[in-house]
Amino acid sequence: MFTVAALYHFTRFEDPAALRGPLAAIACGQGVKGTLLLAREGINGTIAGPRAGIDAVLAHIRALPGCAELVWKESAAETMPFGRMKVRLKAEIVTMGQPDVDPRAAVGHYVAPTDWNALISEPDVVVIDTRNDYEVAIGTFQGAIDPGTRSFREFPQWWAENAARFHNKRVAMFCTGGIRCEKSTNYLLSQGVEQVYHLQGGILKYLEEVPQAESLWQGECYVFDGRVSLRHGLVPGDYTTCHACRRPLAPADLTHPDYEPGVSCHHCRDEYSEADRARFRERERQMQLAAARGTAHLGADQRQV
DSSP states (O other): OEEEEEEEEEOOOSOHHHHHHHHHHHHHHTTOEEEEEEETTEEEEEEEEOHHHHHHHHHHHHTSTTOTTOEEEEEEESSOOOSSEEEEEOSOSSOOOOTTOOTTTOOOEEEOHHHHHHHHTSTTEEEEEOSOHHHHTTEEETTOBOOOOSSGGGHHHHHHHHGGGGTTOEEEEEOSSSHHHHHHHHHHHHTTOOOEEEETTHHHHHHHHSOGGGOOEEEOEEOSSTTOEEOGGGOBOSOEEOTTTOOEEOGGGGGSTTOBTTTBOTTTTTTSOHHHHHHHHHHHHHHHHHHHHTOOSSOTTOEEO
């Protein structure tokens, strides 16, 4: 059994590049895999590994400048949900493209998972899902508004075009683990919205703490690792991933005529050229050969630093 830790923390890193090598080294040395993003505004990512390895990486991160109060969410996976360890430098740890947004200055009111149902059931509250369209498609909260954005960068434009709809409303926002709401609630406050709330710990914390019998969540929650989706109790869901476009696929989607393992699905059949699909087929063939040999297609010691 592997421990999976999802984390983010906004703090000021003067030299993120200097943090990259040591962080990758301890993760790889402890058998931990996943992705961690470093930027001047902080750290974000999800990692998986043995209990001792996760503890070592988290201790290292908490020792970084301003990270002593790091909070993370844990779940479990029977198989390793990542192929390798990647530590990347980014301009933002979650890309919104709004240079004046600073969650360290102000964010919306945090709402505990146990109080979330009561808030979003109030008639003067509008509930907005800040995730991407393919995430929303497999699960969201009852009555939530789907902005239909393909990336978080599109959210400010969507808000500009729709803000009038929510005049005199309280705005409650949510996302997978909470990081997108740190920025989106700060952005709405800068736009003059006075009462902004967001789900503390995100959907993952809600699915962990709120019993299914009392839940207002419908469907499954998309996650960015090999498990693809989670249900209540943070147990793995029923979805898989199209290895061509990375969109989640339900079991019924695997019987669609456009589905070819590793090559295409009904979402992306017309998005790639024949040359692309030929490349995907070769990749799939190599993965199958590696599986037959009992080895990983991505080398176990491979890392990106």
